[in-house]
Amino acid sequence: MDDEMRGRLRRTRRVATPWSDDETRGINGTRLDELLDHWANRYDWAVHERRIGEFPWATVQAGDTELRMIHRRSADPDAPVVVLLHGWPDSVLRFERVLPLLTEMHVVIPALPGFPFAAPLTAPGMSAGRIAEIIANAMEALGYSRYTASGGDVGGTVAELLAAAHPDRVSALHLTNIAPQHAFTADRTQLPPDAAAYLDRAAQWFRTEGGYIAEQSTRPNTLAVALGDSPAGLAAWIIEKLQSWSDGTAFTPDELLTWVSAYWITGTIGTSFATYTEPFPLPNRIETPTVLSIFPHDIKPEPRSYAEAFVNLHDYVTHRSGGHFAAWEQPEAYAADLRRAVTLGMR
Numbered sequence: 294m295d296d297e298m299r300g301r302l303r304r305t306r307r308v309a310t311p312w313s314d315d316e317t318r319g320i321n322g323t324r325l326d327e328l329l330d331h332w333a334n335r336y337d338w339a340v341h342e343r344r345i346g347e348f349p350w351a352t353v354q355a356g357d358t359e360l361r362m363i364h365r366r367s368a369d370p371d372a373p374v375v376v377l378l379h380g381w382p383d384s385v386l387r388f389e390r391v392l393p394l395l396t397e398m399h400v401v402i403p404a405l406p407g408f409p410f411a412a413p414l415t416a417p418g419m420s421a422g423r424i425a426e427i428i429a430n431a432m433e434a435l436g437y438s439r440y441t442a443s444g445g446d447v448g449g450t451v452a453e454l455l456a457a458a459h460p461d462r463v464s465a466l467h468l469t470n471i472a473p474q475h476a477f478t479a480d481r482t483q484l485p486p487d488a489a490a491y492l493d494r495a496a497q498w499f500r501t502e503g504g505y506i507a508e509q510s511t512r513p514n515t516l517a518v519a520l521g522d523s524p525a526g527l528a529a530w531i532i533e534k535l536q537s538w539s540d541g542t543a544f545t546p547d548e549l550l551t552w553v554s555a556y557w558i559t560g561t562i563g564t565s566f567a568t569y570t571e572p573f574p575l576p577n578r579i580e581t582p583t584v585l586s587i588f589p590h591d592i593k594p595e596p597r598s599y600a601e602a603f604v605n606l607h608d609y610v611t612h613r614s615g616g617h618f619a620a621w622e623q624p625e626a627y628a629a630d631l632r633r634a635v636t637l638g639m640r
Contacts, residue, residue, distance in 0.1 A: 301523070541590075543616065
């Protein structure tokens with residue numbers, strides 16, 4: 294953290310609202326003030342930067358795009374291969390706690406284009422579909438012809454698209470949610486009653502919680518100015534989601550600030566909106582064998598019947614704790630479900 298960054302934080306101009314500590318109106322103001330003070334005066338990015346730098350990083354030319362990734366090979370050359378796909382507002386750090394648990398696998402964790410630690414994104418068109426194709430090319434360049442794709446949020450959508458485009462390569466899927474775009478194209482007359490009822494719950498969630506999606510998908514340039522210039526604004530935008538989408542105890546102050554710092558240091562908050570802004574076609578159904586992990590504090594967990602309408606669901610695993618960032622919050626449970634998918638893909 295340089296002096297210029299700390300200076301910005303210390304000069305933060307906080308604007309009062311009547312709802313400062315009402316968490317239904319956004320981030321808790323008192324909590325934010327505490328975190329900004331910690332970020333400006335006690336947080337040490339260099340400690341975390343060194344740890345992140347020690348990951349086994351690699352860069353692969355995937356078509357016309359460089360893809361940066363964490364790539365750790367197993368000691369067994371014939372080990373199964375998994376590709377772990379993060380979402381928003383996070384990064385490869387989502388999988389930091391699960392990586393040590395997967396020593397019996399070859400593990401690839403791409404920094405999705407436009408997100409922290411990725412090669413700079415300078416041109417439009419980086420949709421979830423294009424990212425899926427970049428990952429397919431990168432996996433081929435690494436010499437992996439068959440693998441399990443795992444992820445949630447944006448990463449889950451990319452995994453579905455990857456499996457749809459390359460069913461000969463993706464042996465199984467492990468997801469923590471079904472691509473939310475299915476809800477916009479689903480024919481409720483063809484769904485079981487509880488699946489159709491889920492569409493109503495999802496619509497209610499989009500009305501009450503989905504304002505960030507509307508802004509990121511329609512006015513990314515405007516939002517990028519605000520969040521790219523103000524570390525306090527960036528922290529408020531991201532930390533609200535990290536806290537409200539998890540079980541509330543998933544992150545220490547340093548961990549929250551490291552995930553935010555990853556965006557600030559790399560200047561990627563604007564480019565991370567690309568998957569919200571750029572359109573892509575999503576198949577009505579994915580036939581790749583799928584394991585779906587349901588964590589109770591996730592934003593809108595799907596019932597089994599709904600998932601079955603869109604993916605070839607073999608296992609529907611419910612958990613008693615954990616949320617949207619399950620690989621971070623419950624790494625052992627996440628790893629166990631991933632192994633189910635890997636086994637499924639070997640049948």
